[in-house]
Amino acid sequence: xxxxxxxxxPARLQARLALSAQLAALASVLAVLERARTRVPGxxxxxxxxxxxxxxxxxxxxxxxxxxxxALDAVRAAKRCTARAxxxxxxxx
Amino acid sequence: MAETPGTxxxxxxxxxxxxxxxxxxxxxxxDALFGDAQALEEVHHDLRAAAAQLAAVDSLVEVxxxxxxxxxxxxxxxxxxxxxxxxxxxxxxxxxxxxxxVLRASAVGYGLxxxxxxxxxxxxxxxxxxxxxxxxxMVAVLFAPALTPVLAALLVASxxxxxxxxxxxxxxxxxxxxxxxxxxxxxxxxxxRSGAMSIDDVIAGALGLPPALVQALGDEGVGATGIDTxxxxxxxxxxxxxxxxxxxxxxxxxxxxxxAPAPRGIAARLDRIPQRVTADDGAxxxxxxxxxxxxxxxxxxxxxxYITGTADFSPRPGVEPFDLTSDVSTMADLPAGxxxxxxxxMRQEGVTADSPVQFTGFSQGGLIAAxxxxxxxYNTQGVVAAGSPTAQVEMRGGYPVVLLExxxxxxxxxxxxxxxDGPVLVQREAFAHRELPPDIxxxxxxxxxxxxxxxxxxxxxxxxxxxxxxxxxxxxxxxxTITSTTYVAERVRR
Numbered sequence: 055x056x057x058x059x060x061x062x063x064p065a066r067l068q069a070r071l072a073l074s075a076q077l078a079a080l081a082s083v084l085a086v087l088e089r090a091r092t093r094v095p096g097x098x099x100x101x102x103x104x105x106x107x108x109x110x111x112x113x114x115x116x117x118x119x120x121x122x123x124x125a126l127d128a129v130r131a132a133k134r135c136t137a138r139a140x141x142x143x144x145x146x147x
Numbered sequence: 148m149a150e151t152p153g154t155x156x157x158x159x160x161x162x163x164x165x166x167x168x169x170x171x172x173x174x175x176x177x178d179a180l181f182g183d184a185q186a187l188e189e190v191h192h193d194l195r196a197a198a199a200q201l202a203a204v205d206s207l208v209e210v211x212x213x214x215x216x217x218x219x220x221x222x223x224x225x226x227x228x229x230x231x232x233x234x235x236x237x238x239x240x241x242x243x244x245x246x247x248x249v250l251r252a253s254a255v256g257y258g259l260x261x262x263x264x265x266x267x268x269x270x271x272x273x274x275x276x277x278x279x280x281x282x283x284x285m286v287a288v289l290f291a292p293a294l295t296p297v298l299a300a301l302l303v304a305s306x307x308x309x310x311x312x313x314x315x316x317x318x319x320x321x322x323x324x325x326x327x328x329x330x331x332x333x334x335x336x337x338x339x340r341s342g343a344m345s346i347d348d349v350i351a352g353a354l355g356l357p358p359a360l361v362q363a364l365g366d367e368g369v370g371a372t373g374i375d376t377x378x379x380x381x382x383x384x385x386x387x388x389x390x391x392x393x394x395x396x397x398x399x400x401x402x403x404x405x406x407a408p409a410p411r412g413i414a415a416r417l418d419r420i421p422q423r424v425t426a427d428d429g430a431x432x433x434x435x436x437x438x439x440x441x442x443x444x445x446x447x448x449x450x451x452x453y454i455t456g457t458a459d460f461s462p463r464p465g466v467e468p469f470d471l472t473s474d475v476s477t478m479a480d481l482p483a484g485x486x487x488x489x490x491x492x493m494r495q496e497g498v499t500a501d502s503p504v505q506f507t508g509f510s511q512g513g514l515i516a517a518x519x520x521x522x523x524x525y526n527t528q529g530v531v532a533a534g535s536p537t538a539q540v541e542m543r544g545g546y547p548v549v550l551l552e553x554x555x556x557x558x559x560x561x562x563x564x565x566x567x568d569g570p571v572l573v574q575r576e577a578f579a580h581r582e583l584p585p586d587i588x589x590x591x592x593x594x595x596x597x598x599x600x601x602x603x604x605x606x607x608x609x610x611x612x613x614x615x616x617x618x619x620x621x622x623x624x625x626x627x628t629i630t631s632t633t634y635v636a637e638r639v640r641r
Contacts, residue, residue, distance in 0.1 A: 063216070065212065065215045065216040065217075066216040066217070066218075068212060068216065069208070069212050069213055069215075069216035069218050069222070070216075072207050072208040072209075072212065073208055073218075073222060073225075075207050076204055076207045076208050076225070076229075079200060079203065079204040079207065080204060080229075082200060083197050083200045083201055083204065083232075086193055086196055086197040086200065087193075087194075087197050087236070089193060090189075090190045090193035090194055090197065093186045093187075093189050093190045093193070094186070094187075094190055094243075095182075095183040095186050095187065097183075107253070111246070111249075111250075114242070114246050115183075115187075115246060117242065118187075118190075118239060118242045118243055118246065121235055121238060121239045121242065122194075122235075122236075122239050124235050125232050125235035125236045125239060128228045128229075128231040128232035128235060129201075129228070129229075129232045131224075131225075131228040132225045132226075132228035132229045132232060133225075135221040135222070135224040135225035135228060136221075136222070136225040138219070138221040139218060139219050139221040139222035139225060142218075142219040142221065143216070143218060143219070143222075146217075
C-alpha cells in the first residue's frame, strides 16, 4: 500500500518499491540457505573412518557449517535492515 | 552355503556400517562417505542457486537511488550485508564442492588401491598355490605309506557304515561351531578368497605344467582356467565314487495364493525367499522356489523368482537338489540340479524368454539367481543375492544388481575375487565388536544377519544403491493381480 505523500516523491516511491522487492527476494534466499545448512553433514566420528583423515574431514565440514551460519546471519541482517528501511520510507510519507 | 533359520542371537553392539562399491564405478567407500559426498554436492547446488539469487537481489536496489531518495541508513546497511552474504555464500559453495570432490577422490583412490592390492595378493596366492602344487607329489610320496591305510579305512567306513562317515562330518561341524570366531573373521575370509582363486594353480603345479602357461591361462592371464575349471575337475574326479554326480530333477508346484503388493526394497525381497528346514527326524520341509506373477494392464506379465539356499551338505546326492553337488556344478558352470529345478518352475509358471523377470536368492540361491540372470535365456530385469559366491558371474546386462556380502562370511569368498564392477556390492562386517552366538558354526552367514544388512541397505544414502533399489522396485509397480506360487523339487534317478 503506497500512501499519497510517498507517491508525490517519485525517487522515494521507486526506492520503497525496490526495497520491498529486495525484502521478498531475501526471504527466498534465506529459505534456500537454511535448507542447505541442514544438509551439511555433521562430520562426526564414523564407525569405519578413524584417524587424521576423519579429523580433517570433520574440521572441514565444521568450517563449512560455520561459514554458512555467517552467511545466514548476513542475509537475516540484510532482511532486517531492508524491512526497517521500507518502514522508515513509509513513515516519511 | 548353509541356511540357518532364525535371527542372530549375538550379544553386543551390532555393526551397522556399510561399505558400498560397484554400480559401474571403481570407488569403494562406506555408505556414510558416499552419503556425505552426495549431501555436499546438493549443498553446493543450493549455494550456487542462492548466490545467483543474491546477485539478482543486489542489482534490485542501486545505491544512487537510495541517495537520491534520501533513504535511511538501514537501506545502505542492508546493501552492505547482502555484499557480505554474497562473498560468504560463494566461498561456502566452493568449499562444499571441494570437500565433496575430495570425498569422491578418496573413494576412487581407495577403490583403485584395493583393486591393486587384490591383484598383488592374487598373484602371490597363485604363485604360492603353484609352488604348493609342485610339492604335492613329493609330499604324497613321503606320506603315502601312512596315508594309504588311513584313507582306505575312511573310504571303507563311509561305504560300509555311512553313519560313521556322518559322525566324522558331525565332528567337523562341532569343531567349526567351537571355533566359529576363527571362521567369522575378515582375515580368514580374505584367505579363503585368495585360496579359492588359486586352486587351479595348485592343480596346475601338481600336474607339473609350465608356470608361464599356468599364468597365461589363469585368472591373472586370459582367465581360461579358474574356479569354474577347478570345480569341474572336482566333479569329474568325484563322480566315479558316486559323489558330486548330477541327476535329473522333477519340480512341482505346491501352494498358490493371491498376494499384494509387490515388494519394495531389499529386505522385503529377502523375506520372500522360501526356506528349507530339517526336522529332528532328518526330513526336509519347506519349498525351494517362490515365483510371483505380476499382471499389470497394458504391460506384459512379469515375474519375480525367489530361490532358497543349500539344504543338504552331503557330497553324495540324495533326493534334495539344493545340495553340495548343485553348489559345485553351478560353480563349474555345469548343468546343476538346483538350477534345472528353478528353470522347470519358471516354465511351469509360464515365464518365457521375453517375460520381464527378476531373480532373488540367498546363499546358493543367490548364485543361481546370478547365473540365470546372466545366462541370456531370460529378459532379466534385476538380481538380488545375499551371502552368495557370485564373484565369477559377470552380470553386464545393464539390469540392476544388488549383492549383499558380509566381510566375515566365508561363503561369498568361495566365489573368489570379483572383477566386474557393474553390480552394487554392499558389505558389512556382521560380527565386528560383537560376541558370537554359541550354537551356530558360521553366524555371519545367518539369514537374520543378512536381513539386517538388507534393512541397512534400504536406508542407505549411497546414490548408486538408491538408484539400483529404485530400478528393482519398478518391476510389479501398478500390478493389479499378484499370484505367488511355491515349488518343490527333488532329484530323480533315470
